[in-house]
Amino acid sequence: MNILVVDDSAAMRMIVKKNLKALGVDNSEIKEAADGALAYEMIEKSVPDLVVSDWNMPNMTGLQLLEKLNQEEIKVKLGFVTTEASTEMREKATDAGARFMITKPFTEDSFKNGIGKYLN
Amino acid sequence: MATYVVPSDTDVKNALAMFFGEDTVIGEGENIALDSKEAFQAADFISPEGETVAAFVCDLPLTAYAGAALTMIPAAGAEDAVKTGDVSKLMLDNTYEVVNIISQFLMNNHTPHLKLSKMYSAKEAPDALKEMVGKTAEQISFKVDIPNYGSGNISIMIT
Numbered sequence: 695m696n697i698l699v700v701d702d703s704a705a706m707r708m709i710v711k712k713n714l715k716a717l718g719v720d721n722s723e724i725k726e727a728a729d730g731a732l733a734y735e736m737i738e739k740s741v742p743d744l745v746v747s748d749w750n751m752p753n754m755t756g757l758q759l760l761e762k763l764n765q766e767e768i769k770v771k772l773g774f775v776t777t778e779a780s781t782e783m784r785e786k787a788t789d790a791g792a793r794f795m796i797t798k799p800f801t802e803d804s805f806k807n808g809i810g811k812y813l814n
Numbered sequence: 815m816a817t818y819v820v821p822s823d824t825d826v827k828n829a830l831a832m833f834f835g836e837d838t839v840i841g842e843g844e845n846i847a848l849d850s851k852e853a854f855q856a857a858d859f860i861s862p863e864g865e866t867v868a869a870f871v872c873d874l875p876l877t878a879y880a881g882a883a884l885t886m887i888p889a890a891g892a893e894d895a896v897k898t899g900d901v902s903k904l905m906l907d908n909t910y911e912v913v914n915i916i917s918q919f920l921m922n923n924h925t926p927h928l929k930l931s932k933m934y935s936a937k938e939a940p941d942a943l944k945e946m947v948g949k950t951a952e953q954i955s956f957k958v959d960i961p962n963y964g965s966g967n968i969s970i971m972i973t
Contacts, residue, residue, distance in 0.1 A: 705884045705911045709832060777918050780927070799832040799915050 701748035730754025749776035816951040825919035843955035843967040853936035866942040876966025881905025
């Protein structure tokens with residue numbers, strides 16, 4: 695499966711990739727984007743099976759990315775890995791159709807519990 | 815009484831284990847005053863209204879070791895940085911990520927929101943951070959021992 699990891703932190707993209715690989719995802723199946731706008735461009739060209747996105751990013755936030763995908767009727771499974779854990783944010787994410795919300799910092803188990811069912 | 819939660823060493827361990835692994839050791843650290851020679855980097859945390867409500871101060875070893883370990887810059891690079899005081903932009907960016915993650919434990923469902931605004935060289939800290947000294951309700955410091963790298967101190971001041 696093809697997965698797009700979106701985060702403005704290179705370190706966090708590396709951590710997310712490491713955890714995806716620990717769950718059996720091959721490195722070649724994982725692409726990266728450093729913000730929501732770049733992620734949108736990449737998704738327009740080739741829709742991945744899953745998008746794992748940070749929330750707070752420059753240019754386009756994770757929520758703005760999801761809302762734009764909805765608006766353009768680009769169907770893709772998207773979930774968040776974020777420090778934003780407030781009830782308000784979770785509700786916004788759920789209302790927009792986010793599949794999961796994993797809170798940073800996460801453990802291997804909490805990451806697996808959040809995302810496992812969306813991996814082949 | 816502090817507006818925010820005072821993080822425990824377990825909180826800090828849980829935060830940093832994501833980056834550095836379960837062998838990361840957290841213990842009681844030395845308080846670092848913002849204007850001390852030990853202060854190297856200072857992180858400014860602001861409320862939704864833009865007011866400084868918390869500050870983290872890191873010493874040079876923490877900045878170098880955490881900054882290197884996060885993206886697996888060789889330990890020798892971190893040692894050089896500790897010796898020379900010359901820390902790369904990547905190490906500084908990585909330290910930003912480290913303090914950002916720890917800051918999540920200052921909040922719960924009952925506290926106001928805060929977010930990391932910017933990190934500064936301690937010598938160039940703006941007045942808002944210097945004023946934290948007078949507004950600090952709680953200060954707690956941790957010694958962070960990063961496996962295969964080294965240890966350093968981080969002081970957390972909250973209003």
